Amino acid sequence: MLHISPEDIASIRNVCGQEVVDELLRQGEKYGWSELRLRRPLWTATGSSYTGAVLLAASVAPPPHQLVIKVIPAGAPAREVLAHTEALDAAPEFSRNHLVGQPCSPLDLPDGRTVMFQEVAGDSLLDATPSGSLVREEQNQVVTTVVRGLLTEWNEATLRHAVPVQMKVSEFLHRELADLWTSGGSLQAFGRGLGVLGPSLPWLYSDGMRVPNPYLLVKDAHPALADPTIPVLRALGHGDLHLDNILVPRLEKVAQPHLYRLIDMCTFSKNADLGRDVATLLLSTLVPHVNHRHELPPDQRHALLRFIVDPDASHRADIVPGAAARVAAVRDTAREAMRRWRDPWDVQFLLSLTVTALRFTTYTNISEAGRTWFARLAAHASGEVLARTQVKDAGARPPVLEPGRDTFTMAGFGQAGSAGRDRQTDFVPDQEPRRRRWQTETGVRDDRAVVGFGPHHTVVAVDGEGGIRRWTASGDPLPGTSGRSPRQRLGHQSLVASLTHSVVVARPKELEIVHFPQAGGTFRSPPVPLQNGDHFLVTSGGDVFATHDRKHLTVRDYEDGAPIEALPCPPSMAASAVSIDASVVAMARSREVHIHRRGRPPLRRSVSNSIPHLRNKILQMMTPDPGLQLAVSPSGSHVGCVTFEEVVVWSTDDGREVYRRRLTDREADEALGAKWMRLVCTETGTLFWLRRGRLSTPTIDGGTQLRQSGTYADIAIARDGTLIAMLSTEGRLEVWDL
Structure with missing residues (x-):
């Protein structure tokens, strides 16, 4: 008959339950044991594996030897006995040297648990670790x-x-x-x-x-x-x-x-x-x-x-x-x-x-x-x-x-120094042109031509004289209007409304707003005067548009150009961009970006910016501060910036930086120029950068150049972020799914 001391019985009961005590006493004689003692001080390992098994070390006799008693929970973990047996039989020589044997057959408890007996690994509980x-x-x-x-x-x-x-x-x-x-x-x-x-x-x-x-x-x-x-x-x-x-x-x-x-x-x-x-x-x-x-x-x-x-x-x-x-x-x-x-x-x-x-x-x-x-x-x-x-x-x-x-x-x-911030953006999904929906020849071969999306995915192209051509979401032509002199004051100085069939064109002294009523025809609002040479159209937006005079950025209504709100510009402003509803407005100096968030505190972020080959501090002091490009996603969730040194993206929700890398020398060189340049930002923070007519995604693979035929004069992303339009300098218009 197996003898277990009252002290050990109490220990087993406390750790494993009375069922284990009863089964050990019942089956001990079958194993030929007359005595079982727990190792003292008590050696236990509770929940030592993800199965939640309990382990006890014991010595039994005769013959005197140590073993480990492992109480395995019911359910899937109970498979361990069979799995261990299969492992021992699969490669006997390896098993003798590197597995632990089962000196006794296991015990099945009424509650579904299993008591398993294992040899002591390395023959010692003290020396094996x-x-x-x-x-x-x-x-x-x-x-x-x-x-x-x-x-x-x-x-x-x-x-x-x-x-x-x-x-x-x-x-x-x-x-x-x-x-x-x-x-x-x-x-x-x-x-x-x-x-x-x-x-x-x-x-x-x-x-x-x-x-x-x-x-x-x-x-x-x-x-x-x-x-x-x-x-x-x-x-x-x-x-x-x-x-x-x-x-x-x-x-x-x-x-x-x-x-x-x-x-x-x-x-x-x-x-x-x-x-x-x-x-x-x-x-x-x-x-x-x-x-x-x-x-x-x-x-x-x-x-x-x-x-x-x-x-x-x-x-x-x-x-x-x-x-x-x-x-x-x-x-x-x-x-x-x-x-x-x-x-x-x-x-x-x-x-x-x-x-x-x-x-x-x-x-x-x-x-x-x-x-x-x-x-x-x-x-x-x-x-x-x-x-x-x-x-x-x-x-x-x-x-x-x-x-x-x-x-x-x-x-x-997060980035270095961000410990303690809230949960951050993780992977950022890839957005690139995936499937071409349609293309057409516009007849617009003008390096000042602009493309944009109107309501219901209509597409609009505006030439350098304000001539407007329009298409449905499937590529069928819609009524437009011819241009007139004088030409737009600068390249890309047109903007297409996203909620109404309207277009704003910046002339040398005024803004021209053209409407296309559903009943047909063309209607022009009274011109919006501009201060000669000092007032500019912000070429982003959609539900509303904005202008600035380097002192104030004014958000305006598409119906007649009436001011809605005004924000102060930072000194020596170099770039600006707004979301479709102007709830987020980004304005930048050469090395500092100001982000206004409606109803929330503004953000101010620093960027590195110096012209290639002029990065010597003495040369920088002798040259004007370099410019940069800004983009705001349609809803205002992200702001992107490209300088002559780096590309950066911020989340406007919490102001954190979600992307930053240095430009390659080639990218920096190609950023020198004002022709066929555009930066747009998707809702995920992916940037599309048109520089000198070549389209790239600077936030993909450290700057990925997309395949294209010829050069692009302009690009635009739809209000809902599902489409991108590209207008080539040869007049070809392509609309792609993102």
Whole structure:
């Protein structure tokens, strides 16, 4: 009969319940035990794994030996007993050396729980320690040894006879995430929190780079995203191989990596993604570097992302040595072990990183900043997969992955010095011309021609003499009117109303407002006088329009140009822009942007600005302050600015900077000029920059030049942000979906 002391019975009852006591007493004789004593001082580990299992250390006799009693909750965790048995049988030699045995058969409790008995890893509860508790150098030795063991010793027989399975990327991701995705729980909830789980966001911006939306890659094959087929190796896998699931014994207080033991085998599979354990182990070593307490600076966060998915010595130079060493210890060891299958392995491992990073976004013991970093890592890793598997001229545009600094930021990260701010914008969706709706020849070959959107997606082109041509949303001609002398006072000095069929044209001394009533014909309001040479039309807006005389910016009604409100201009104003209803007005000096928000305090932001080749301080003192360009999104949600040095975007909701990068030398040189120049901003903060007739998106991939035929005189975005119109200098008008 098994004897358990009253003190130990009370301890077991308090931690595990009376049912465990009863079953141990009932079954102890079957095991041949006459005595069971708990280790003193009491050794317990409550909730030590995500299953919520309880562990107790005990000594039993005869024969005298130590073991671990593990009480496993009912439900899915109860599979651990069967999974552990399968793992022990799958590779017996590896199991003897690196797993923990089950010296006794398990006990099934009436309430559905299971009592499992395990050998003591490394034969000692004092000398064996989780690898997560080791110092950095010892951890690196352990992960190197474990990764090599996983891919060679444990899976040697499996890989010797393995045949790769051909899988679509979306199929792989969906299979590996399985119930975590289909349940619609915390994984999808975090994606919704980032604002990237909608069907219209196939491309995202993170760290100044264009990357695919990993959530859509899992959800389904999206038409804007490639879904290549890759060869996948499946083999034995632990399934949850973080640092604390690797126990390492010590000899004379020195860790013995080659004697490691793997524990918590409840997620073991004989048909697992070969890269999952390696990816899980790698990312678990990086959690301390991305959690709030030890969070890396923005440049290092980005460099770490890129170093993981696309090894580069320049990235390593920007990372703290400890983090770089951890990445190399895992990744390089795995690549060496898989050297005969290197290229396919690299792609599969990137997908394993994508899956594992998304899984890490559901772990509540990781800070929100850390979980967001893992979401960004998933995007970067999947972007590398698409880039490495792209087929030339294969329709969907692949991501252009170039190193860059933190720009559009993720929740909880922000720019340097932003700690403590509220939740921030995360990924920013890609907006670019996607599908051409229609095009026509306007007959307007004028470098001062302007294009704009009127009500109901009508399109209007205005030539340099104020001649107006109009089209319906489907491209059918509408009545217009011819121009007259004198010509517009400056290029782009026309504006199309968004709520009424009206156009305002700036002449040398007056504003001309032309209306097109629904009954037909043309009606001109009385001219609005301008102070000669000192009054300008602000060439943005829509519901209303604005003018300024460098002292005051005046918001006006389209009906007759009557003033609605006036705002003071900053001294030496260089640029201005307004939202469609003028609820947000941006005005700038050479190096300072003033943002007026109706009903809220104004914002003031600094920018860097100096002309290329004149960046010597003495030369700057001898030359006039350089100008810049401003844009406000239709609703006023974002303000964009391009100087001769940098491009910046701010959110007007909370005033934070969501994008900033330096211009390349070529961009800065091409910004010198006044002809065929325009900056517009979408609701997402994406900028379209027309410079010298060439259209680019300076917030995409560090500045992406869009394909086009010829040069453009002007561009415009519809009031609802769904369409973009481009008017070429040769008179061709194109309307595209955004």
